[in-house]
Amino acid sequence: MSKVRIFADSISDVPQDWIDKYNIGIVPLYIVFQEKSYVDRKEINAKEMYNLVEIYGHLPKTSAPSPADFIQAFRPAIEDGEDILYISMSSHLSSTYQNSLTAAREFPTGRITVLDSLNVSAGAAMNVLLAAKMASEGKSAMFISEWLETARHEIQLNILVDNLDYLHKGGRVGSIQHMLGSILRISPILYVKHGRVLSGVKYRGSKERIVKKLLQDILSHIHRIDHDQIIIAQTLEEETAEWMRHFILEETSIRDVHIIEGGCSICSHSGPHSLAISFILKSKPIVELL
Structure with a gap:
């Protein structure tokens, strides 16, 4: 049985200690000020963003990871023999969920399972934490996904x-x-x-x-x-x-x-x-x- 690796996007706000403990993969969104785009969590943090808001006088836009971004993030885990459960931010708020589905179709059937958390921030993080704990206990991606489809509500x-x-x-x-x-x-x-x-x-x-x-x-x-x-x-x-x-x-x-x-x-x-x-x-x- 393949080991399951949990992935999430950056709007889940999963902390670094969880990432290290459970080997969680994070696919970042983009923070966009006018023509300048920053990779969330890698090229910009919240304090830096607040400073830019003061400078520009307006809020940034957020942009979803592209299917190519997901493929790049998922490929090493798949090549290492891991199955993936990707827990997305709410599909009602971003194209992130749809882009991840597009990326998943580029890999062998059944290797990547995508779940819509129907949540953001701490709510999405709760989904991720529950999934990571179950994955560490040896549960399959499909089992975790089906369990969360009920629990997320x-x-x-x-x-x-x-x-x-x-x-x-x-x-x-x-x-x-x-x-x-x-x-x-x-x-x-x-x-x-x-x-x-x-x-x-x-x-x-x-x-x-x-x-x-x-x-x-x-x-x-x-x-x-x-x-x-x-x-x-x-x-x-x-x-x-x-x-x-x-x-x-x-x-x-x-x-x-x-x-x-x-x-x-x-x-x-x-x-x-x-x-x-x-x-x-x-x-x-x-x-x-x-």
């Missing part, structure tokens, strides 16, 4: 955006909404449902108050949350993420709380000082309750 992601600036620059919030949001100190919650990013509740007040409120709202349904692991993604919010981690571990019986760093692909939409939390539900989603 239970993986929730809530994103706390620090302010409306990036959503405004990206055309997702109008000028009046942006002005009122700034005056009222509104921080919106985004969530992922059926592979699409939607707007949820909007919290008001200080960052500390908002983070506590978000955690309280989520943990009020702790009996419906899987206790194995939670993933927190942060960008320029290391201390807050650590505080959230300690709060969850002290107040619940969750066994592991992982902290990962949000990369350029997701941060070009959410902006700096954003936080995201991903968890697995045991039953129907609770995002609509938040």
Whole structure:
């Protein structure tokens, strides 16, 4: 039986220690400012991207890896006798998924399995972590894919955006909404449902108050949350993420709380000082309750 190697794209924000531990392959997206294109995670990081936003005065665009990029990434693993399970960012948000399918058809049938995570950032990372653990236990790519096709619908992601600036620059919030949001100190919650990013509740007040409120709202349904692991993604919010981690571990019986760093692909939409939390539900989603 061939060993299974897990691949993901850079918007999954998979941390380097997971990459090293599970030999995860990452296919990067591109971050594009006007005519200049940067390879995500290799040629640019989130802090550098924020600096360029200040210089150019507008947000970058993200570009999907081409089929050729996927072929180049997949070929060494296939030649080494490994089967591949590629876990894509949501197919509703990018052509990344379709490009990976095109690339997979260039290899012998059955060697590459492609799964749409229907998620991004910490939500996609949760799919990748679950897959990597199963692959390390000797499970086949098809077994892992079929298991995740059900589990992915239970993986929730809530994103706390620090302010409306990036959503405004990206055309997702109008000028009046942006002005009122700034005056009222509104921080919106985004969530992922059926592979699409939607707007949820909007919290008001200080960052500390908002983070506590978000955690309280989520943990009020702790009996419906899987206790194995939670993933927190942060960008320029290391201390807050650590505080959230300690709060969850002290107040619940969750066994592991992982902290990962949000990369350029997701941060070009959410902006700096954003936080995201991903968890697995045991039953129907609770995002609509938040």
